[in-house]
Amino acid sequence: MKRFVLSLLLAASGCASGELMRYSLPDTETDLAFVPASSERTQLGNGIGVLTSGFEHPATTTLALVFGRGYVDERVPGMAMLLGAWLQLEADTNLSPGLDAVGAVVSIDVGTTSTRLMVTVEHRDVPAAMQALSQLLVQADSELAFETAKGHQRGLVASHGRSPAQLARLALVQSTLSPSSTVFDSLGLGTAASLESISFAALKAARNDMFTSASACWLVVGPHDSNAAHAWAEAASGSWPHRASPKVVDVPVTKQPGVFTFVPLRGFDTATILVGTSVPPDPKPAVPIVVGAAMARSNHVMRELTQKTYGARLAVLDDGPLSLWGVTARVPPKDAKDAAGFMMSSFGTAETVTGQQLDYGTTRLVAAAYEQRSLAIVHLLRLHEAFERGYTLPAGAPFQSLSAQPGPEQVTRAYRKHFLVKHLHVVIVGDPDVIGPQLKNVTHVVRTPEEILGPRRAAHEEAPAPTSDAEKGRGTVSPWEAEAAGG
Amino acid sequence: MFLGAALLAASLSVPAAAPQSNPLIPSKRYTLKNGLRVVLHEDHSQPLVAVRVLYEVGRRDDPPGQQGMTHLLEHNLFGTTKHLEIPVWSELARMHAIRANASTEDDVMQLFEMVPPTSVRAAIRLEADRMGHARFKYDTLEDEKRIIVRELAEGRDDLQSGAALQTALRTLHPPTHPLHPSTGKTLAPITLDELEEFDRWSITPNNAILVLAGDLPSDTEERIEQYFGRLLPGPDVPEPEVPPIELSKTVRKEIAGAAGTGPLALVVWPLQEDDEAVAIVTNAVLARRFRRRGALQPSSPTGVLHNEALPLNFGGRTFGLASLGGFRAAPKALEAELRAALVEVIEHPPTTQELEAALRRRGVALLSELDSLERRAEFLARSEARDAPQGEINPTDVTPAQVRQFVDVQLVRAPSLVVLQTPPSGR
Numbered sequence: 001m002k003r004f005v006l007s008l009l010l011a012a013s014g015c016a017s018g019e020l021m022r023y024s025l026p027d028t029e030t031d032l033a034f035v036p037a038s039s040e041r042t043q044l045g046n047g048i049g050v051l052t053s054g055f056e057h058p059a060t061t062t063l064a065l066v067f068g069r070g071y072v073d074e075r076v077p078g079m080a081m082l083l084g085a086w087l088q089l090e091a092d093t094n095l096s097p098g099l100d101a102v103g104a105v106v107s108i109d110v111g112t113t114s115t116r117l118m119v120t121v122e123h124r125d126v127p128a129a130m131q132a133l134s135q136l137l138v139q140a141d142s143e144l145a146f147e148t149a150k151g152h153q154r155g156l157v158a159s160h161g162r163s164p165a166q167l168a169r170l171a172l173v174q175s176t177l178s179p180s181s182t183v184f185d186s187l188g189l190g191t192a193a194s195l196e197s198i199s200f201a202a203l204k205a206a207r208n209d210m211f212t213s214a215s216a217c218w219l220v221v222g223p224h225d226s227n228a229a230h231a232w233a234e235a236a237s238g239s240w241p242h243r244a245s246p247k248v249v250d251v252p253v254t255k256q257p258g259v260f261t262f263v264p265l266r267g268f269d270t271a272t273i274l275v276g277t278s279v280p281p282d283p284k285p286a287v288p289i290v291v292g293a294a295m296a297r298s299n300h301v302m303r304e305l306t307q308k309t310y311g312a313r314l315a316v317l318d319d320g321p322l323s324l325w326g327v328t329a330r331v332p333p334k335d336a337k338d339a340a341g342f343m344m345s346s347f348g349t350a351e352t353v354t355g356q357q358l359d360y361g362t363t364r365l366v367a368a369a370y371e372q373r374s375l376a377i378v379h380l381l382r383l384h385e386a387f388e389r390g391y392t393l394p395a396g397a398p399f400q401s402l403s404a405q406p407g408p409e410q411v412t413r414a415y416r417k418h419f420l421v422k423h424l425h426v427v428i429v430g431d432p433d434v435i436g437p438q439l440k441n442v443t444h445v446v447r448t449p450e451e452i453l454g455p456r457r458a459a460h461e462e463a464p465a466p467t468s469d470a471e472k473g474r475g476t477v478s479p480w481e482a483e484a485a486g487g
Numbered sequence: 488m489f490l491g492a493a494l495l496a497a498s499l500s501v502p503a504a505a506p507q508s509n510p511l512i513p514s515k516r517y518t519l520k521n522g523l524r525v526v527l528h529e530d531h532s533q534p535l536v537a538v539r540v541l542y543e544v545g546r547r548d549d550p551p552g553q554q555g556m557t558h559l560l561e562h563n564l565f566g567t568t569k570h571l572e573i574p575v576w577s578e579l580a581r582m583h584a585i586r587a588n589a590s591t592e593d594d595v596m597q598l599f600e601m602v603p604p605t606s607v608r609a610a611i612r613l614e615a616d617r618m619g620h621a622r623f624k625y626d627t628l629e630d631e632k633r634i635i636v637r638e639l640a641e642g643r644d645d646l647q648s649g650a651a652l653q654t655a656l657r658t659l660h661p662p663t664h665p666l667h668p669s670t671g672k673t674l675a676p677i678t679l680d681e682l683e684e685f686d687r688w689s690i691t692p693n694n695a696i697l698v699l700a701g702d703l704p705s706d707t708e709e710r711i712e713q714y715f716g717r718l719l720p721g722p723d724v725p726e727p728e729v730p731p732i733e734l735s736k737t738v739r740k741e742i743a744g745a746a747g748t749g750p751l752a753l754v755v756w757p758l759q760e761d762d763e764a765v766a767i768v769t770n771a772v773l774a775r776r777f778r779r780r781g782a783l784q785p786s787s788p789t790g791v792l793h794n795e796a797l798p799l800n801f802g803g804r805t806f807g808l809a810s811l812g813g814f815r816a817a818p819k820a821l822e823a824e825l826r827a828a829l830v831e832v833i834e835h836p837p838t839t840q841e842l843e844a845a846l847r848r849r850g851v852a853l854l855s856e857l858d859s860l861e862r863r864a865e866f867l868a869r870s871e872a873r874d875a876p877q878g879e880i881n882p883t884d885v886t887p888a889q890v891r892q893f894v895d896v897q898l899v900r901a902p903s904l905v906v907l908q909t910p911p912s913g914r
Contacts, residue, residue: 055858057855057857057858058857058858059854059857060854060855060857060858062849062855092778097729100848101844102847102848102851103844103850104848104851105778105848105850105852120851120852120854120855121516121851122854155749155812156567158749159749162910269640270640270641303634308637309634309637312515329636330640330641331637332640376855376858380652402747485552
């Protein structure tokens with residue numbers, strides 16, 4: 001309960017305007033680097049990758065089985081998340097005594113382009129945990145768990161339909177992206193109807209398509225060498241036949257003109273405002289700094305000067321192909337229009353970036369590398385990133401360079417390049433009786449929660465089947481099919 | 488004993504005389520002449536230092552009718568100081584402090600941040616400065632009152648269970664109780680003089696624990712002495728007497744949830760101090776049972792989304808269960824399922840193996856957090872603060888029979904507070 005109470009009471013971030021100060025920081029004498037433990041990659045004969053990071057935790061190893069398939073690859077909206085929920089239930093119930101025996105709780109994360117099954121166990125239990133994770137995928141076959149998972153997902157769909165934050169996010173995604181984009185339905189939960197249409201057989205077929213050896217990789221973060229990790233991976237999954245997964249054609253993200261959207265939703269003490277835009281994935285650090293600076297400015301205006309909110313928050317809505325950035329705030333409904341104006345102007349006045357806002361922005365960048373509570377998970381996410389994209393940023397960069405690199409000019413350039421007012425989208429979610437009259441003279445569109453939840457992305461084609469020998473692999477039977485056939 | 492249980496035991500065993508260092512978090516502990524307790528933990532594997540100052544003042548110290556005083560003080564400690572003309576927030580940003588924040592709990596207030604080693608000196612100076620020389624202004628005080636009211640509103644909107652928790656806290660603690668939730672009304676009468684007086688006795692070296700964990704520069708101790716050593720101790724203030732939570736019969740509250748909330752049942756039982764170890768184990772057993780069996784209820788009318796056995800100390804010494812249901816669920820049915828889970832413990836008490844498995848899960852989860860410097864610093868600060876005599880707590884000694892007895896006598900047959908939250912009927 002304390003966790004809940006804490007959530008209620010924890011202070012938010014804030015920043016204030018610059019004045020002279022008497023303090024000065026000590027000089028930077030050395031360029032201390034955040035050095036992720038070296039990672040090594042090997043590959044099993046059936047194509048499954050093994051990425052090992054020799055991170056020295058005194059007691060536990062964090063490991064994951066990750067597949068390069070997420071909800072952009074699903075054929076029916078909500079399928080990937082349902083698959084994750086089903087496996088989660090299978091893992092939590094008696095199916096996985098192996099995991100329970102080592103005190104492991106599986107955490108399954110279905111993302112835009114990948115799915116990750118992660119556990120933390122004591123060092124000595126790593127082989128057993130890998131075996132149990134592999135078995136979970138192969139042996140999961142409970143229709144009861146499927147029906148239950150479906151019920152859970154339906155509940156979540158209903159719940160998100162009443163969540164201002166989720167509605168604001170979806171409205172922003174839909175006004176930012178083309179409906180033909182693979183990430184248009186970025187919520188990934190699907191709809192009640194799409195979930196209903198999924199049969200148990202279809203779910204298992206989706207598992208066979210998405211989770212194959214060619215799309216899989218083990219991530220091992222602990223004091224183990226890559227030979228040991230490879231051997232454990234071989235024992236756990238070396239018998240999986242090689243099989244590639246079909247891949248859905250990707251639709252590039254393109255900038256759309258800014259839209260002001262109002263979503264009427266009654267019953268909340270606060271109005272939710274989200275201001276953001278899409279930015280092409282950019283390995284340079286200026287974008288998070290720009291957004292950090294904009295957030296600092298929003299926060300300053302709305303918290304310190306007007307007390308309209310407890311704090312404006314950074315909203316990194318998604319990454320990968322979506323790459324949406326924004327600032328969100330909750331304000332009294334009567335202040336919604338004014339607050340939206342403040343937030344827009346905090347993005348649109350790049351030339352007034354102050355030193356302190358820049359400090360705040362750079363700190364956000366550093367925080368992006370460190371803000372996970374568990375360093376093992378930071379390392380694991382780096383490995384995941386390396387698996388998906390072939391590079392990791394920004395934690396590998398020296399700390400001081402990272403925080404000192406961008407100057408006001410660079411940030412201003414990034415502002416002008418990525419955050420044009422004409423591309424800024426604004427979403428307000430809240431009470432129509434109070435907010436509606438405020439928007440009388442503002443050009444805006446009204447979208448109901450039903451309309452936002454309703455659209456489904458346009459159908460997109462499947463990528464051509466792999467043709468090279470390497471892509472084709474050596475077999476066509478997935479491990480679960482082999483298992484069912486007694487293989 | 489497996490490592491997870493060993494850590495769990497170590498983390499919860501509290502000798503009356505002095506706290507023990509956990510062997511997995513080696514630390515140096517000492518006390519300055521002014522009474523400031525210092526805990527240093529070195530780990531040079533990453534260029535970060537977690538800085539944490541724990542003050543032994545919390546909501547339980549709030550004056551009657553002025554609930555929220557400690558929280559308000561916490562907010563105002565991010566203003567200016569005698570030697571710092573810009574707000575603390577700005578200085579923290581300049582230090583590239585990440586995860587800089589603060590929390591106010593029932594018994595403690597904590598200020599914390601993580602900084603690169605090159606900012607450790609600045610962080611020590613800043614924390615010493617706001618410990619000894621915080622400056623409060625009328626305008627900031629009034630602003631922060633408004634901001635806290637917004638914060639509380641966000642909390643109510645944020646959480647599925649926010650309104651239910653507020654109701655429970657309000658019901659368990661009468662208006663004069665220090666743990667009665669604060670509101671704009673209780674914050675309004677607090678004056679600048681009263682806040683300064685509250686700061687004078689509570690934000691003092693002898694009421695604080697300073698923890699630095701991570702890549703400590705070699706002159707850390709010297710800097711601590713340089714900046715904190717000059718501060719004068721405050722008065723010795725006895726711990727406040729917090730009236731116990733009393734329920735002579737089961738109390739039921741039915742509330743309408745805010746928009747966006749689902750049906751929820753929350754059941755809370757007051758506990759005796761002696762119950763703590765058994766309660767921890769029961770909590771672990773129920774958490775595991777909920778996860779393993781409770782989730783599989785496709786034909787259940789409640790459509791349970793999430794069951795939770797809540798940690799202890801919910802506004803006092805309590806045990807709680809919560810169930811969040813699908814949108815068609817009846818809150819009463821959710822409550823019935825929670826109570827059925829307790830009856831099941833009586834009818835099918837856990838085996839020794841089940842207790843071990845439950846504790847093992849808990850232990851591994853605790854262990855896995857130890858690579859976080861921030862978590863280590865928090866752990867060390869809390870261990871240091873728990874040196875009040877409260878007996879030995881060792882959950883690994885708890886037997887299945889004790890769990891059964893606890894569930895039967897302290898929960899099933901004891902009065903409880905029930906909060907049933909119904910979602911709004913329409914948008």
